[in-house]
Amino acid sequence: MARIAVVAGDGIGPEVVAQARKVLDAVLPDVQATEYDLGAARWHRTGEVLPDSVLAELAGHDAILLGAVGDPTVPPGVLERGLLLKLRFAFDQYVNLRPSRLWPGVAGPLGNVKPGEVDLVVVREGTEGLYAGAGGSLHRDTPAEVATEESLNTRHGVERVIRDAFARAARRERRKVTLVHKTNVLTHAGSLWARTFDAVAAEHPDIDTEYQHVDAAAMFLVTQPQRYDVVVTDNLFGDILTDIAAAVTGGIGLAASGCINPEGAYPSMFEPVHGSAPDIAGQGIADPVAAVLSAALLLEQLGHSESAARVNAAVAAELASRVPGVTLRTEEVGDRLAANAVA
């Protein structure tokens, strides 16, 4: 039995999560889902972001499925630090996994890149770097104000995510890992990342490796996304690069992610990369594909690779059959995906 905590969240979150659950229920006979009310709506109502008791309950699940949280009236940082990052850090989700494929049938923005040609996965570090929350300010609101943000990087944290990237590359066809950093400017953290990467690479002579500065990688993701297989990078660079990768493969409406604790000591969390999209919420027109692909990552992580493959195949069929310009209905897409995943 899979015990899944469901955080539907705000805006289109509940709409797309409902479809992901349909698909999960279709392929896994014994899902036990428990809903948790977290996000902007709860914060507005109660002032609570993530009570300790809820955190403790979430810890008892096999995985978390999250829709999207937030709305424009919540001050920046409240839900990000208090909920999303809190979960990533509390549950030691050090692998932030973001696959990008240019699916057949999807018209990406790049004129010279054909569907099927892009199939990369970014392994973004999830528990360190500039996301550590190690910053502060002095003399706020005066001309003398200074504000700092500190990137914290440990050998422990860097090595484990690089190992994960190599392990994933070893299971893929092209067997290539690209390290992205900015070693020429961030010399201390960059050196730690580069030396650790080289050490792990030495244990994997069968895997191709390359290094790129983050600015170059941002450019090549646009001009030549085909060149990437597995990309490993730090938390902030990964945040930016994965949105570029999503953009060149059809947009965040299709982008899935998993915040993974590979050892399973804590639950991993799966969520579409898109936000709560208040502008289209309630209309039943949000694309649930990103949420459904996130559910496929969840299945994979819980060991149900075959079910995951069936969900991916259903998504492939769905995308291949889409007619440009036709408005999709969230519910109908979910119904089709659930049906196709078990067909």
Added chain:
Amino acid sequence: MARIAVVAGDGIGPEVVAQARKVLDAVLPDVQATEYDLGAARWHRTGEVLPDSVLAELAGHDAILLGAVGDPTVPPGVLERGLLLKLRFAFDQYVNLRPSRLWPGVAGPLGNVKPGEVDLVVVREGTEGLYAGAGGSLHRDTPAEVATEESLNTRHGVERVIRDAFARAARRERRKVTLVHKTNVLTHAGSLWARTFDAVAAEHPDIDTEYQHVDAAAMFLVTQPQRYDVVVTDNLFGDILTDIAAAVTGGIGLAASGCINPEGAYPSMFEPVHGSAPDIAGQGIADPVAAVLSAALLLEQLGHSESAARVNAAVAAELASRVPGVTLRTEEVGDRLAANAVA
């Protein structure tokens, strides 16, 4: 008379700088250029990166024209920290200016963006943030290693670059400034940037403003680069975003930049965004357009707006006349641009 210090540098640097000088000589009758031998070659020969005496001499010039420095055998950071960033910081070049236009005749990678539609400029902060060099490490090469990088931001530094961005927007047609940061995670620096931006915006009711997180901006630069006019952002975000902007407008072969001290207390520095490209160096096939456009920024900064406009027009004509697939010759392009700029 314009006293220009020329740092041709390594690889294709001297090849493209020679063309930029041709063009400068053509449009400005009284350029007095002095060459400085800096870069990888000098470092290999003498171990010197930027002697204090050279820094002092450079300070006596009106501007610096730089080709490209570096080669793969120089350890990361040596020339970046010791030369490029040293100059930016020593000469207080706090405006790192990077215009991106999709010139008519240039086939960008984006299928749905037409030449002429993209015309944006990124005003990247140049003297603060993660480029401050405030980092360190402990327990190097042990499992206990930690490495830090600190982003330092001051109201002084943030306000002056934001003011510059608004001043530039006021001189442009669309009069719009987009602030890019990551206020939801980097809450301290992000709040300083956002509050300062709002304060300066309040003084410019005639200028449109918007805010975007860096990950969203990276995505929109790919899906909708047309939406940007002036973008203001911090040092590292600017590094990444300008390479994306370059990629969507035809590549770094066309991307110019200026490291500007707007007050003219110190010389500003102008350089193509591309590197020394050792793979094509010596073949006479490097595209000098980025270097020539950088020279146009130099002209603009020194008050020769009309000459700058003529150089830009020559570049426009050159790019519009290019036939895809025909290998260009660096010298010939330079000759044509110099001739057209005075025609």
